[in-house]
Amino acid sequence: MGKKRRGPTLEELLARPWCYYCERDFDDLKILISHQKAKHFKCERCGRRLNTAGGLSVHMSQVHKEQLSAVDNALPNRSSLEVEIFGMEGVPDDIIQTHNQRVVTQFHQAEAERQAQTGNPPAGSGVGGQPAKRPKLENVSDLKKRLAEHKAKKAEARTDGSSGEATPVGAGQTSTFGQSPTTATSNLQHTYPQPYGGAGSPYQQTASPVYQNFSPGGQSQFPPSAQFTPSGYSPQSFQGTPGQPMPAYGTPPPFPQQQQQQPTPQTQTPPQNPAFPQRSGSLPAAPGLPQRPAVGAPQVNAYQLQQMHMGHPAPATGTPTGVTNGDKPPGAENAPISSSVDDLISGAAKAADQAAAHVAPPKAAESTEEKPSKKDKSKQSRLVYSDNETSPEEKMARLSRYAFVPNPLGETVLEAQPPAAVTGAERGPDTVFDATD
Amino acid sequence: MASNQFILASPPTDAISALKFSPDPNSTRIAVSSWDKNVYIYELRDENGNVGEGKLIQKFEHRAPVLDVCFGATEDEIYTAGLDWDVRKIDVATSSQTVLSSHEAGVRSVVYSKEHQLVVSASWDSTLHVHRIDAPGSIPSIIPLPSKPFSMSLTATKLVIAMASRALHIYDLKALSLLTAQLDGTTPNKVEVEPWQRRESSLKFMTRCVACMPDDAGYASSSIEGRVAVEWFDPSAESQARKYAFKCHRQTADDVDVVYPVNTLSFHPVHGTFASGGGDGVVALWDGIAKRRIRQYQKYPSSVAAVDFSSNGKYLAIAVSPGFEDGKEDMVEGAVSIYVRELGETEAKGKGAK
Numbered sequence: 057m058g059k060k061r062r063g064p065t066l067e068e069l070l071a072r073p074w075c076y077y078c079e080r081d082f083d084d085l086k087i088l089i090s091h092q093k094a095k096h097f098k099c100e101r102c103g104r105r106l107n108t109a110g111g112l113s114v115h116m117s118q119v120h121k122e123q124l125s126a127v128d129n130a131l132p133n134r135s136s137l138e139v140e141i142f143g144m145e146g147v148p149d150d151i152i153q154t155h156n157q158r159v160v161t162q163f164h165q166a167e168a169e170r171q172a173q174t175g176n177p178p179a180g181s182g183v184g185g186q187p188a189k190r191p192k193l194e195n196v197s198d199l200k201k202r203l204a205e206h207k208a209k210k211a212e213a214r215t216d217g218s219s220g221e222a223t224p225v226g227a228g229q230t231s232t233f234g235q236s237p238t239t240a241t242s243n244l245q246h247t248y249p250q251p252y253g254g255a256g257s258p259y260q261q262t263a264s265p266v267y268q269n270f271s272p273g274g275q276s277q278f279p280p281s282a283q284f285t286p287s288g289y290s291p292q293s294f295q296g297t298p299g300q301p302m303p304a305y306g307t308p309p310p311f312p313q314q315q316q317q318q319p320t321p322q323t324q325t326p327p328q329n330p331a332f333p334q335r336s337g338s339l340p341a342a343p344g345l346p347q348r349p350a351v352g353a354p355q356v357n358a359y360q361l362q363q364m365h366m367g368h369p370a371p372a373t374g375t376p377t378g379v380t381n382g383d384k385p386p387g388a389e390n391a392p393i394s395s396s397v398d399d400l401i402s403g404a405a406k407a408a409d410q411a412a413a414h415v416a417p418p419k420a421a422e423s424t425e426e427k428p429s430k431k432d433k434s435k436q437s438r439l440v441y442s443d444n445e446t447s448p449e450e451k452m453a454r455l456s457r458y459a460f461v462p463n464p465l466g467e468t469v470l471e472a473q474p475p476a477a478v479t480g481a482e483r484g485p486d487t488v489f490d491a492t493d
Numbered sequence: 494m495a496s497n498q499f500i501l502a503s504p505p506t507d508a509i510s511a512l513k514f515s516p517d518p519n520s521t522r523i524a525v526s527s528w529d530k531n532v533y534i535y536e537l538r539d540e541n542g543n544v545g546e547g548k549l550i551q552k553f554e555h556r557a558p559v560l561d562v563c564f565g566a567t568e569d570e571i572y573t574a575g576l577d578w579d580v581r582k583i584d585v586a587t588s589s590q591t592v593l594s595s596h597e598a599g600v601r602s603v604v605y606s607k608e609h610q611l612v613v614s615a616s617w618d619s620t621l622h623v624h625r626i627d628a629p630g631s632i633p634s635i636i637p638l639p640s641k642p643f644s645m646s647l648t649a650t651k652l653v654i655a656m657a658s659r660a661l662h663i664y665d666l667k668a669l670s671l672l673t674a675q676l677d678g679t680t681p682n683k684v685e686v687e688p689w690q691r692r693e694s695s696l697k698f699m700t701r702c703v704a705c706m707p708d709d710a711g712y713a714s715s716s717i718e719g720r721v722a723v724e725w726f727d728p729s730a731e732s733q734a735r736k737y738a739f740k741c742h743r744q745t746a747d748d749v750d751v752v753y754p755v756n757t758l759s760f761h762p763v764h765g766t767f768a769s770g771g772g773d774g775v776v777a778l779w780d781g782i783a784k785r786r787i788r789q790y791q792k793y794p795s796s797v798a799a800v801d802f803s804s805n806g807k808y809l810a811i812a813v814s815p816g817f818e819d820g821k822e823d824m825v826e827g828a829v830s831i832y833v834r835e836l837g838e839t840e841a842k843g844k845g846a847k
Contacts, residue, residue: 100839101839122497122837125788125789125790125791126788126789126790126791128788129786132741132743132744132789133744133745135789436748436749436750437743437749437750437751437752438749438750438751438752439698439717439718439752440751440752440753440754440772440773440816441717441753441754441772441816442717443699443717444698444699444717445657445699447601447641447643447657447699447701448754448816449510449560449599449601450599450617450641452508452528452558453558453576453599458528458557458558458576460556460557460558460576460577460578460599
């Protein structure tokens, strides 16, 4: 009995025909062509299947007197009519290369994952005379990196299930396509509550202070999208906790409450085996990653950790910095169990302020840490408009040429004019008036 | 350009803030508000009733840029909101303007509820003003909001307000109406009204626009980060499980995904599909039920500020004007124009789930 096949080889994968418009691959060219005719070159008016986009365009204009603007069901950047595609013919070289590269990357990732799971040597290595140990000679950090990327991708795919994957066009067919900047951290979902400072983690139900008594409808149905990164928050909600969110990156997912004291040493000396299967899905599992130097968060001293885990008494090995907090207001101590949201917030803010005061150096390390984590993504994205607090209209309203100084004596209905209006009237005509005041 | 699309003559001279078709059946009247301080009324039909070039029939000057406009009980009655902090009622036939109320900051949006005879305005002073139109001269009720409102949309029964900090409130219009009727008479009525539902946006970034489904079942919202979410009002778990979001209005340039804000959404009154317009100048039609893109139109020369379907669903008006981008002090240069597309019988119809 011969060896069991473990799936297609790289060459077989590369040889598969695939569709330029949607990046799907097929068993053979005939199927690809019929796919294109059915999905991309079908006239939606009369159902006629044409051979090419050009043909469909001519058909639309001649038969239906309409102009085709884009190829149906295509990925957004592939919907152009300019490229004449038939089967695999006409696909631009650079796109072929990108595709091949992606196939190769995916193949290697799948292989690395299989090796990690089964411990088997890569396909063919036993036969080819190469010693089976060859993978071990391979750069270990490379392997770790790939594994981490793959896991990140998997975690991301999970996250996208709620928001990205439902794209009607099927734009999410390749996972490398269009990642949002936030998804880089999405695999850190366990740390989600951290931006709210110490108050958050084990008490997840209070994670959103504004909407604490939030109705049945919302986030609970939608757990993946409910987790988001600090960038998604308004500064009001987390500006008081500058020292908190970032250290969270380096720590393992919040531990069950009972273990809170214990993890301190673990954080700093994580298991070195990145392929440890049980830890799959959580990024901190690969702390040896070269491009995440700050991940181990060595600066997190016991006091900070204590802060992060909501101000429970420091362990016996507590550091001197913690001692200075002996006079800490009880509100901060009791914050998590306080029933009042306000107490919670102010307590967390206080704790965070204190933490920030103690932890100036780690903050510098955090900012450098952020960059490498962004690099982990295969594709960057750039927001054309990224101010999450001020709408474009408000910005426009601040431009001098749109400035408006309200006249309190105008035809207003309200009797009591706000003081702002009174002072506003005294401003010169050239004053830029901030309409959001 | 395709022959089934034309450009309106005499467009506004500055960026467009809102564009609305008259809700009257078969009407082809369009109201447009602009940063050039004017509200424009266009009519697509000429004297013979043929839809052609479209012409400007009236223009109303305001004291400051106008941020929103909506039609009232008839198409001769419009309501405007703008940076002069005022909410105005304009009678198109007599050109008379009445200030209904003044906010304490720019007024972002204004909507009219035919069913409840209410005009609701939302301002950056984080309040709603609810005006009872059936009781002229009455003092509006002021409802405080937790954050600055960015967009507002209503159905026959619900009012959806998207605000900063990803907050979203859904008010029951009937309750609002009853409440304001009760409180009428006293001086500035400040009322704390508990919304029917408080939600957190399912999008991670600032909400740009909300639009309600014509069948009163739910709404779509869009964010500055090229994403659209579709959700349902019904708080039951089954309905909430149906909600989803998808990416759109993105372009890949030099291996970087350039993500544009989705400025505007509008539902088709007949088919229940919706159009989205983005900062990339692209307008796309979506089937929110089948979760499919129906079509995407050729890129417009600059950012799409507003889209709206006519009440019979035969026309789609697209307001194109320069948008505000990151890293620029001022708005980017670009032409201001209004395109009107005549839609084919099935052009905006969903294809059905496959």
